[in-house]
Amino acid sequence: MNNIVVNAMGDQCPIPVVKTMKALAAMTEPGTLEIHVDYEVPVQNLSRFAADRKLPVSAEKLDDKHYVVRMEVAEPKTAAAKQETPGCIPDLRGDTVIAIASECMGSGDDQLGATLMKGFIYAVSQQEELPSAMLFYNSGAKLTAEGAVTVEDLKNLEAQGVEILTCGTCANFFGLEGKQAVGSITNMYVIVEKLTAASKVIRP
Numbered sequence: 001m002n003n004i005v006v007n008a009m010g011d012q013c014p015i016p017v018v019k020t021m022k023a024l025a026a027m028t029e030p031g032t033l034e035i036h037v038d039y040e041v042p043v044q045n046l047s048r049f050a051a052d053r054k055l056p057v058s059a060e061k062l063d064d065k066h067y068v069v070r071m072e073v074a075e076p077k078t079a080a081a082k083q084e085t086p087g088c089i090p091d092l093r094g095d096t097v098i099a100i101a102s103e104c105m106g107s108g109d110d111q112l113g114a115t116l117m118k119g120f121i122y123a124v125s126q127q128e129e130l131p132s133a134m135l136f137y138n139s140g141a142k143l144t145a146e147g148a149v150t151v152e153d154l155k156n157l158e159a160q161g162v163e164i165l166t167c168g169t170c171a172n173f174f175g176l177e178g179k180q181a182v183g184s185i186t187n188m189y190v191i192v193e194k195l196t197a198a199s200k201v202i203r204p
Helices: 015-026 040-052 076-080 110-125 138-144 151-159 168-173 188-197
Strands: 002-007 031-037 057-063 066-073 096-100 133-136 163-167 184-186 200-202
Touching: 002 015, 015 031, 015 040, 015 066, 015 076, 031 040, 040 057, 040 066, 040 151, 057 151, 066 151, 096 188, 110 151, 133 138, 133 188, 138 151, 138 163, 138 168, 151 163, 163 168, 163 188, 168 184
Parallel strands: 002 031, 096 133, 096 200, 133 163, 163 184
Antiparallel strands: 031 066, 057 066
């Protein structure tokens, strides 16, 4: 298995996609294509590029100016076959805020609710228009903590510019101080600001 690294740090659209297309075309055996960029929009472009080719893709925010997009390439020739001229898509984030107040979705069975919540967050990451922010409070704070099955999908969303905010009071209540795996800790004042400024609020 090959692990090919593409350095697109400092490159403006569409150069990261162009470099990725060239690296993909040069692959002769299965492997991982790892592209490094320094802002959110290329992450969105590269994620769509991978989705168009049905390549499993994940994104990770390493710091404020360093993002990594990973594509798993099982059949290089098939994946490279689509060779259109790349274009820049606009920022995919809308003005919607998603507020999650529980680790479970709906009421009834908690195990089912946890499964539904994981599916919901994954589905959010696959939408054409992403939310501007996702807010986690009450037991929803557990979804951003170490070990949560939702962390990878939330990291993917964060890498594409979605703000992931967790209530600090809630994290402290559940003993999650210092255990946040994605996003940042905030307070109720900021949560209220985000909710009141949003054009639409979704509460699953």
